Amino acid sequence: MNNQLKKIIFRWESVLVLLLVIEVIVFGIINPKFLQISVLLGSINDFIPICIIALFVTFVMITGGIDIQAGSIVGLTSIFIGLLWKDLGVNIWVAAALSLVVGGLCGALSGFFVGFVGVQPMVITLGGQFLFSGLAIVITKLSATESYKGISGFPQSFTDFSKGHMAGIPNQVVVFGVLIILSYLLLHRTKYGRSVFLCGVNRNAAEYSGIKTSLIIMSTYILTGISASVAGVLMTGYLGTAKADFGKELTLPIITAVVLGGTSNTGGKGGVVGTALATIAVGTMRFGLSMSGMNTQYLDMPVGILLVLAVAVRTIKDNPKILQYFSVRKRSN
Amino acid sequence: MDKIKHLLKAREITSLLIVVFVFLLVGLVNPSFLQISNILLCLNGGVVYTIVAIGSAFVILTGEIDISVGATLGLSAAVAGSMIRDGKSWGAAILAAVVIGAFVGIVNGIGVTVFRIPSIIMTLGINGIVRGMSYVYTNGKWVENVQFEFKALAQATLPGGMTYFYFSALVLAVVIFFLLTKTKKGRYFAAVGDNVDGATLIGIPVGRIKMFAYIICGIMSAVAGLLYVSRVGFVTPTAGSGYEMKAIAACVLGGISLSGGKGSVIGATIGAITMASISRILVFLQFSSDYDNTITGVLLITIVVADVLLERHRKEKARRIRLSVKTADYTLGGNAHE
Numbered sequence: 023m024n025n026q027l028k029k030i031i032f033r034w035e036s037v038l039v040l041l042l043v044i045e046v047i048v049f050g051i052i053n054p055k056f057l058q059i060s061v062l063l064g065s066i067n068d069f070i071p072i073c074i075i076a077l078f079v080t081f082v083m084i085t086g087g088i089d090i091q092a093g094s095i096v097g098l099t100s101i102f103i104g105l106l107w108k109d110l111g112v113n114i115w116v117a118a119a120l121s122l123v124v125g126g127l128c129g130a131l132s133g134f135f136v137g138f139v140g141v142q143p144m145v146i147t148l149g150g151q152f153l154f155s156g157l158a159i160v161i162t163k164l165s166a167t168e169s170y171k172g173i174s175g176f177p178q179s180f181t182d183f184s185k186g187h188m189a190g191i192p193n194q195v196v197v198f199g200v201l202i203i204l205s206y207l208l209l210h211r212t213k214y215g216r217s218v219f220l221c222g223v224n225r226n227a228a229e230y231s232g233i234k235t236s237l238i239i240m241s242t243y244i245l246t247g248i249s250a251s252v253a254g255v256l257m258t259g260y261l262g263t264a265k266a267d268f269g270k271e272l273t274l275p276i277i278t279a280v281v282l283g284g285t286s287n288t289g290g291k292g293g294v295v296g297t298a299l300a301t302i303a304v305g306t307m308r309f310g311l312s313m314s315g316m317n318t319q320y321l322d323m324p325v326g327i328l329l330v331l332a333v334a335v336r337t338i339k340d341n342p343k344i345l346q347y348f349s350v351r352k353r354s355n
Numbered sequence: 356m357d358k359i360k361h362l363l364k365a366r367e368i369t370s371l372l373i374v375v376f377v378f379l380l381v382g383l384v385n386p387s388f389l390q391i392s393n394i395l396l397c398l399n400g401g402v403v404y405t406i407v408a409i410g411s412a413f414v415i416l417t418g419e420i421d422i423s424v425g426a427t428l429g430l431s432a433a434v435a436g437s438m439i440r441d442g443k444s445w446g447a448a449i450l451a452a453v454v455i456g457a458f459v460g461i462v463n464g465i466g467v468t469v470f471r472i473p474s475i476i477m478t479l480g481i482n483g484i485v486r487g488m489s490y491v492y493t494n495g496k497w498v499e500n501v502q503f504e505f506k507a508l509a510q511a512t513l514p515g516g517m518t519y520f521y522f523s524a525l526v527l528a529v530v531i532f533f534l535l536t537k538t539k540k541g542r543y544f545a546a547v548g549d550n551v552d553g554a555t556l557i558g559i560p561v562g563r564i565k566m567f568a569y570i571i572c573g574i575m576s577a578v579a580g581l582l583y584v585s586r587v588g589f590v591t592p593t594a595g596s597g598y599e600m601k602a603i604a605a606c607v608l609g610g611i612s613l614s615g616g617k618g619s620v621i622g623a624t625i626g627a628i629t630m631a632s633i634s635r636i637l638v639f640l641q642f643s644s645d646y647d648n649t650i651t652g653v654l655l656i657t658i659v660v661a662d663v664l665l666e667r668h669r670k671e672k673a674r675r676i677r678l679s680v681k682t683a684d685y686t687l688g689g690n691a692h693e
Contacts, residue, residue: 088475090600135656135660139660139663139664140663140667141659141660141663142613142614142659144420144475144603144613145603145607145613145655145659146656146659146660148600148603148604148607148655149604149651149652149653149655149656149659150652150656151600151652152600152604152648152649152651152652152655153648153649153651153652153653153655153656154652155648156645156646156647156648156649156650156651156652157649159645159648159649160645160646160649162645163643163645274422274479274482274483277475277476277479278479278480278483281476281479287473287475287476288473317490317495319487319490319495319592320487320490320491321487322482322483322484322486322487322490323483323484323486323487323488323491324487325483326479326480326481326482326483326484326487327480327484329476329479329480329483330466330472330476330477330480330481330484333472333473333476333477333480334466334470334472337470337471337472338470341471344469344470344471
């Protein structure tokens with residue numbers, strides 16, 4: 023029993039929960055408004071795209087890969103919906119559904135090259151980042167609307183979906199919750215999830231045990247692509263405009279969230295619960311700091327410090343030899 | 356003859372051939388593209404990319420990665436730019452920029468070599484911190500009204516039309532190339548990237564080499580920041596964001612492998628030219644430069660996929676030859692290969 027308790031306390035996820043609690047208390051003391059549930063839930067709306075995409079980038083990173091193209095798929099999705107709806111007169115919901123297919127295809131392209139051809143994930147998704155953000159700009163030019171304005175004037179039902187509430191909880195949070203459960207079940211409770219882990223631990227062993235590793239790896243990129251499209255749909259509805267440069271700055275926060283959530287970038291370790299907690303912790307920190315009067319442009323700094331510190335602590339914990347290195351140094355001096 | 360063959364096999368040559376091929380192709384469509392003055396414009400315009408890419412090449416050669424270069428460029432540009440604007444001496448401004456670059460490099464290096472933080476995460480965190488610092492320093496305002504004399508530096512050209520900046524960048528690239536390939540210490544970088552354990556076993560100070568690579572990368576980004584101030588003339592708080600990805604892309608286009616150990620700074624220079632020329636090429640083909648990113652993406656994906664496939668083909672061929680030699684030995688009844 024004691025051992026089990028220790029196991030729970032020393033889990034990385036518990037550290038994140040603790041961090042979250044500390045954040046809420048500290049920011050609550052600085053600015054009591056922060057503690058209102060509606061304010062807290064409302065703040066999530068601003069960083070929900072990061073939360074949603076990070077859940078599935080976790081899959082990619084567990085297979086030992088990395089996905090830096092997801093942010094550009096958000097913009098592509100957004101402008102794609104706008105173009106279909108405004109210039110081609112397609113029903114908005116059909117457009118949204120089609121955009122998920124586009125996101126999946128984008129993911130499949132990179133996934134194919136990583137899984138079947140064996141190109142480094144970092145390079146191929148870097149190429150994808152250029153390609154998809156470029157395509158988004160090209161698509162914008164096809165539209166009759168001036169690109170800098172973005173396409174707007176979407177039907178009420180579409181924008182309401184992102185802005186609306188369900189029993190007091192913002193719809194976006196509901197979507198996030200559903201996706202957490204889905205991805206949790208998929209990653210931690212199915213055979214597919216086990217194969218994803220095994221691909222990251224030892225791809226050869228996985229291949230020999232009959233897992234089609236190329237397909238599994240490709241599928242993780244497809245999932246990420248689709249999730250990026252979901253984020254794009256929500257973002258378009260929430261902001262009421264479709265623009266090509268949505269999601270441009272999401273890449274780094276997404277990777278930050280996944281890594282902070284305890285997923286190792288060498289693969290084989292991690293989980294969606296950690297990622298979900300980390301996205302909320304980072305988002306709450308940014309929101310809390312800006313509510314406490316910090317300039318929003320400075321917010322990258324504390325997040326960067328948090329990331330480096332957290333990972334340093336974790337690597338030292340896994341690798342106590344590093345501390346020995348210091349003590350040896352001192353003695354020799 | 357052997358030397359020529361060896362040269363043709365070099366990875367940089369492939370990249371160079373691609374650039375030449377693309378330039379010739381564009382020249383066929385629009386001959387004015389091949390005018391010396393235009394090619395020089397392409398080169399001169401790529402000087403900031405070139406310097407950043409050379410710095411990144413050091414880190415990538417050792418098998419690590421640095422995505423804090425854009426932020427470092429921005430911060431050093433802001434600091435140096437504002438010092439020059441306020442009439443401080445140029446020497447002090449340059450020194451400040453270099454110190455900033457070196458400091459960021461040292462912090463990255465400590466994180467990666469001492470604390471063993473995966474390099475992409477360490478430099479990602481530092482990227483956020485340094486970017487935040489340049490907001491704090493500039494208070495979110497633009498650095499404008501940089502002294503005219505400093506801006507004129509970027510326009511000064513050698514007889515022939517090449518700017519001093521680009522010429523120095525080329526000389527630097529060639530010098531570094533020879534330092535890295537011909538000297539013992541220089542070859543350590545590629546050795547560390549190629550096989551860390553092997554390098555450790557033969558006594559190469561792996562940590563120190565990686566640290567050194569990060570410091571050089573930081574200093575190079577700072578120098579690029581100085582060139583940026585001189586060329587552009589003003590510094591926004593977001594100056595240099597996106598350069599980290601473009602520098603990595605330039606390295607990859609130039610034949611440097613992200614798993615380390617393969618490629619050279621000459622490759623990075625060629626890659627940087629490619630990256631910088633794409634938008635110009637589009638204009639000459641009468642496309643809108645909106646296709647810039649799309650073409651970069653397609654080019655990048657094509658080149659790396661082709662590279663992997665060629666490598667696989669080469670390995671397969673070598674394996675076949677080995678196998679056939681072995682079977683020939685066995686059919687002769689001897690084990691001559693031993």
